[in-house]
Amino acid sequence: MSSRFAMSVSRRAPVEVILQGVIDERADLAADAVPAGGPVVLDLGGITAITSLGVKQWIEFVRSLAKRSPDIRVRRVPAILVGQASMIRTFFQRAEVESFYSPWSCPGCRGHHDQLHPWGEAVPAKLACPKCGAAMVFDDLLQAYETFLAR
Numbered sequence: 001m002s003s004r005f006a007m008s009v010s011r012r013a014p015v016e017v018i019l020q021g022v023i024d025e026r027a028d029l030a031a032d033a034v035p036a037g038g039p040v041v042l043d044l045g046g047i048t049a050i051t052s053l054g055v056k057q058w059i060e061f062v063r064s065l066a067k068r069s070p071d072i073r074v075r076r077v078p079a080i081l082v083g084q085a086s087m088i089r090t091f092f093q094r095a096e097v098e099s100f101y102s103p104w105s106c107p108g109c110r111g112h113h114d115q116l117h118p119w120g121e122a123v124p125a126k127l128a129c130p131k132c133g134a135a136m137v138f139d140d141l142l143q144a145y146e147t148f149l150a151r
Ligand SMILES: [Zn+2]
Pocket: 106, 107, 108, 109, 110, 111, 129, 130, 131, 132, 133, 134
């Protein structure tokens, strides 16, 4: 799980910022690497962990970004960031969330599955495993998702 942090910025419009790996105090979250003025999409699907110092870095990054861009969208929010955003109101500032993941574990094949949801979709009570078809178990706090979806 200790994949290094990486940030890449596409130059096409809308500007797409792809973040990957672990956000900790060493993560180089550079808001000034993102072109100012236009819409920005943050793809967070590759984030694997965030530390408490990383959370501080992140909030500062999103705050700086919000000053540079009037239109920020966030897509593929992983479960670890859903948890943070459910506790910290300013985690995504006024960015619009397009999609997020919910984590599931399968008692049938002992696999793990992250289900992608469009914004607004509630986490279902059950879900069939895409590998073996068994009913998977939701692997997180439902309360956190409800709070997140009520933002
Ligand atoms: Zn399975």
